[in-house]
Amino acid sequence: MTARKIIIDTDPGQDDAVAILLALASPEDIDVLGITAVAGNVPLSLTSKNARIVCELAGKPDTLVFAGCDRPLGRKLVTAEHVHGQTGLNGPVLPDPVMPLQEQHAVDFIIDTLRAHDAGTVTLCPLGPLTNIAMAFEKAPDIIEKVQEIVLMGGAYFEVGNITPAAEFNIYVDPQAAHIVFSSGAPIVVMPLDVTHKALVTKPRNDAFRAIGSAVGTAVAEMTDFFERFDKEKYGSNGAPLHDPCVTAYLIRPDLFTGRHINVEIETHSELTLGMTVADWWRVTDRPPNALFMGDIDADGFFALLTERLSRL
C-alpha cells in the first residue's frame, strides 16, 4: 500500500505537536505534503512557528509549513493559553526554528495541492479551528469533490463541551467555518471529545514516552506533563487527554476506533450553545449522514502505536 497523502492543518498546541510527530515518524503510511498553520490555541505567529519547531524536533526540516488565517471567519479569535501555556508548546525547552515559513498562503497551498492531484488522493487533517479549510472551500469550490477524506479533531456529543458547557474548542472558535466544512459534502471522519477523553496520558504512558530516551521522547513526555496539570485539576482524571494524535493514528490504524455514520450539524447562532456539534447519534432525525463520528478508541493500542512510532524519530 502506498502512503496516504495528507495536509495537516494545525494550531500547535502540545497535542498537535504529538500528532505531527506521529505522522512524520510514519512515512510508509503517511506522506505529509505540507503543514498549514491556523490561529487557535495561540495566535498565528506562534502556531506557524510552533509547527516548524516540531518539524525540526522530528529531524524533518524539509517539511513545507505555511501560515494561514489569523482569525476566524466571522468573529474574534478565542485562544487557549490557559491550557497550552503562553507559547502553545510550554513544557520542554525547544530551540527557535531555523527552517523557513513558505511564502504562499496556506489557503492557496490547500487549493493548489488538491487541484494538482487526482481526485480522491489527498486527505485533509484539521487539528484546530476549521478556518483555513472553509476559506479554501469558499474560494475554490471545485476542490471539494477532490478531497479523499477530512479526518478532524473537533466537537463532542456525550462529553458535550470543554470551552463552554456546550462546545468543544476547535468548533467553538470558528463555528461558521465548521458549518461550511460539515455541509460541504466531503467525506468526514470526526474525532470528538468522546474519543479523545479516553486517550489519557496516564503516568505509565508518560513514563513510556520518557523511556524512549531520545530528544523526541523526552519532549513529548514534558509536553504531556505540562498539559496534565490543567486537565487533572479540571476533570479529576488520571492524565491529560491526547486529542489531536487520534487523527494521525486513525490514518495508520483505523481499526483502533469505532463510531457511527451519522448527521452532524453545527450551531452557529445561539449565544448559549454556539459551536455545539449537534450529532444525531441515536438517529432520531431524517437528516442525511455527513460524518463518521467516532465514539470509542482502543487506548492501549493507540499508546502502543504512538510510543513505537515516536521511538523511530
Ligand SMILES: [Ca+2]
Ligand atoms: Ca489542535
